[in-house]
Amino acid sequence: MMVREWDPRTAPAAEIESFLDAINAVFAADLPEDPQWENGLLREYLCEVMPGERRISWVVQEDPSADGQPGRILGHIHVLLLGDIGVLEVMVHPAARRQGLGRKLIATAARRTYQEGFRLMGVEVIGRTPAVAFYESLGFAQEYVEARSVLRLSTVDWDALGDMAQGIGTGYRLEFCPGGPPDDLIEAYAMAKAEVRDVDDGDLDLRPSSYDPQRLRDSLGCLHRRGMKPYIVMAIEEKTGVVAGLTEVVVPAQHPTRADQYDTIVGQEHRGYGIDRAMKARMLFELRSAEPKLSEVQTWNALANEPMRAVNADLGFQDDREWYEYGVDVAELVHRLDASG
Numbered sequence: 001m002m003v004r005e006w007d008p009r010t011a012p013a014a015e016i017e018s019f020l021d022a023i024n025a026v027f028a029a030d031l032p033e034d035p036q037w038e039n040g041l042l043r044e045y046l047c048e049v050m051p052g053e054r055r056i057s058w059v060v061q062e063d064p065s066a067d068g069q070p071g072r073i074l075g076h077i078h079v080l081l082l083g084d085i086g087v088l089e090v091m092v093h094p095a096a097r098r099q100g101l102g103r104k105l106i107a108t109a110a111r112r113t114y115q116e117g118f119r120l121m122g123v124e125v126i127g128r129t130p131a132v133a134f135y136e137s138l139g140f141a142q143e144y145v146e147a148r149s150v151l152r153l154s155t156v157d158w159d160a161l162g163d164m165a166q167g168i169g170t171g172y173r174l175e176f177c178p179g180g181p182p183d184d185l186i187e188a189y190a191m192a193k194a195e196v197r198d199v200d201d202g203d204l205d206l207r208p209s210s211y212d213p214q215r216l217r218d219s220l221g222c223l224h225r226r227g228m229k230p231y232i233v234m235a236i237e238e239k240t241g242v243v244a245g246l247t248e249v250v251v252p253a254q255h256p257t258r259a260d261q262y263d264t265i266v267g268q269e270h271r272g273y274g275i276d277r278a279m280k281a282r283m284l285f286e287l288r289s290a291e292p293k294l295s296e297v298q299t300w301n302a303l304a305n306e307p308m309r310a311v312n313a314d315l316g317f318q319d320d321r322e323w324y325e326y327g328v329d330v331a332e333l334v335h336r337l338d339a340s341g
Contacts, residue, residue, distance in 0.1 A: 006059040008046035018073040029094040040253030041227030077105040086113035088123040127322035140326035149317040164281035169273030177232040180220040192243040227253030244270035261299030
């Protein structure tokens, strides 16, 4: 079995299906409560990137069968090159673990990242999985911790949620924007997100947000191309038209029964008016109508973000597991891997 560079844009449909089988085997082993993925725009999900970013992928595949049929994909890695960091995503089929495939994939991606001139490499690591010990054994250091929580819509008290959606201070209104904010509010929306960009909480920004209008437009376009439909609820201060708060949810075609909660932001001077809770409650009502297949929403919050975690608990989110961001100096990683053979 050899590691080879892999381009999902041109990969045969059978290889995309083999990738899907492998990733679902990984979920079944490591995240058994998570939904299985579907082949809804999966090729596009693997290909599309933002302007100025690049994604390079490799696979490990079984040898062809006696009748010439290609072997199944047993491992995959890609590195997303953005800013000054290379962001990894790695999977190894449970049936092929403990054979050195993960280490071989990391070594391949690390050398390319080093050749491309990047200094840092980061990866998200899911708590209570074998990946924690694996990355630490390679010298990756834990930089950031957040908790994932999951809301099952079947458990929601919709009457109580209706009261929360109405519980916003006087002088504010909520607007629901399926697909993204309207163009006349893009600038105000980006300004609201920019207010939090300088907060240094240790996050490696492996899932960076967009803080200027054009990059926000690019980000929304990229989401749509990847099959990830965004939904926005904004709180508008009526006397000024300022975007006082926003919350974002994305429903991916690859797992349409579980949505991903992205940023929830309330401007500093607008806090204390129930905006965060009202926006997220309104969002759940809108999703119930707009996405009939949806059954769950997952979100991630820093452990120190007690106010937002309290809001999520009020809405019915249940703590699931911790997720970690690990980082490593690329040159040191390459040297360590070369020295160990």
